[in-house]
Amino acid sequence: MKDQFIAALQQNSLAEMRKVPKADLHNHITRGGNKRYIEDWCGVKIPECPKFADLHEMNQWNAIHIKPLLNGRLGYEKRIEAAFAQAKTDGITLLHMSVTIGEEAWFDDSPEQLIQAIQDIHRRVAPEIIFVPEIAFLTHTPMHETAGKIDQFLELNYFKSMDIFGDEFAVPAFKKIFRKAKDKGLILKAHAGEFGTAELVRQAAEELELDQIQHGIAAARSPQVMRWLSDHHIQLNICPTSNILLSRVENYQTHPIRTLYDNGIKVTVNSDDMIIFDQSVSEEFFNLYQAGVFNAEELNEIRENAF
Numbered sequence: 295m296k297d298q299f300i301a302a303l304q305q306n307s308l309a310e311m312r313k314v315p316k317a318d319l320h321n322h323i324t325r326g327g328n329k330r331y332i333e334d335w336c337g338v339k340i341p342e343c344p345k346f347a348d349l350h351e352m353n354q355w356n357a358i359h360i361k362p363l364l365n366g367r368l369g370y371e372k373r374i375e376a377a378f379a380q381a382k383t384d385g386i387t388l389l390h391m392s393v394t395i396g397e398e399a400w401f402d403d404s405p406e407q408l409i410q411a412i413q414d415i416h417r418r419v420a421p422e423i424i425f426v427p428e429i430a431f432l433t434h435t436p437m438h439e440t441a442g443k444i445d446q447f448l449e450l451n452y453f454k455s456m457d458i459f460g461d462e463f464a465v466p467a468f469k470k471i472f473r474k475a476k477d478k479g480l481i482l483k484a485h486a487g488e489f490g491t492a493e494l495v496r497q498a499a500e501e502l503e504l505d506q507i508q509h510g511i512a513a514a515r516s517p518q519v520m521r522w523l524s525d526h527h528i529q530l531n532i533c534p535t536s537n538i539l540l541s542r543v544e545n546y547q548t549h550p551i552r553t554l555y556d557n558g559i560k561v562t563v564n565s566d567d568m569i570i571f572d573q574s575v576s577e578e579f580f581n582l583y584q585a586g587v588f589n590a591e592e593l594n595e596i597r598e599n600a601f
């Protein structure tokens with residue numbers, strides 16, 4: 295596969311790149327679909343997204359251009375279908391996708407029914423994909439509420455990974471919940487170092503005993519934190535286009551993924567919110583290659599490391 299991957303990069307062939315097995319470890323299930331897929335279904339054109347100043351601007355854009363197209367339970371299921379279809383088209387063979395607590399609202403507040411729907415869609419659309427279901431929650435939800443819901447979800451023994459996102463300063467406080475998930479053998483992740491500092495990345499990783507960090511790019515500003523992440527074998531699941539379109543990074547050329555890699559940190563390349571940013575994992579490999587951030591051999595190593 296190594297030769298095929300390198301040839302695809304050198305020949306600038308997206309079709310060949312799609313045939314090479316890849317992982318996507320940072321993907322939110324309601325936003326993993328391709329715009330064209332949604333457009334074909336509802337007959338409405340979704341515009342290209344602009345560069346956002348922050349998450350608030352992105353959410354506003356999403357509320358205007360995407361949310362109204364995907365209403366209710368049917369819309370929710372279409373999002374999931376689109377996400378699996380996109381992964382299949384892109385040659386993703388290992389797929390982590392997060393379901394955010396609260397999304398069971400579309401299923402009469404039943405986590406069981408939500409899980410059933412995901413399983414059915416996975417089986418119908420892309421049964422060949424190794425799918426790792428991830429449960430995610432927002433830091434803004436009151437802790438007692440989150441804890442109760444998490445218990446309910448974990449008891450079903452379906453989810454194999456956990457993620458948290460929202461206010462990066464609040465992340466380390468969710469230690470107890472992560473401890474529970476760790477005891478159940480889940481992969482532990484958190485969104486950190488996207489808007490926050492390098493120190494917050496280390497704090498989140500240490501307090502929550504994380505295995506992987508979603509983004510974590512701020513760590514590149516601190517040699518000490520990079521050393522710590524490398525020593526503790528903590529992997530960063532990076533999404534280059536997401537970082538650019540959320541004004542975290544100027545362009546691919548200057549993306550800190552290179553610095554993180556050079557400091558011995560295991561990095562992976564992922565899609566984040568395909569429905570908004572419109573760049574697949576395959577395309578992200580081209581983006582980094584064409585910007586001269588990595589050579590083809592290095593990108594293949596990054597691709598393989600994700601498994």
Ligand SMILES: [Zn+2]
Pocket residue numbers: 320321322485508566
């Ligand atoms: Zn994310």
